[in-house]
Amino acid sequence: MKFERPEIRETDIIKCAACGHNLGTMASIRERMNKAYQQLKRPAAAPKLQ
Numbered sequence: 001m002k003f004e005r006p007e008i009r010e011t012d013i014i015k016c017a018a019c020g021h022n023l024g025t026m027a028s029i030r031e032r033m034n035k036a037y038q039q040l041k042r043p044a045a046a047p048k049l050q
């Protein structure tokens with residue numbers, strides 16, 4: 001697979017490599033991945049500090 005530009009921009013539409021369906025912009029994908037990552041880092045049973 002070749003990219004026409006060496007850099008991926010936030011506004012680029014990313015397509016699934018397997019079937020070609022639209023995954024959204026690079027920015028939206030990054031945002032989703034960040035949210036998932038934040039949930040992974042957060043302990044499930046964190047004690048509540050009040």
Ligand SMILES: [Zn+2]
Nearest residue numbers: 016018019021
């Ligand atoms: Zn796909």
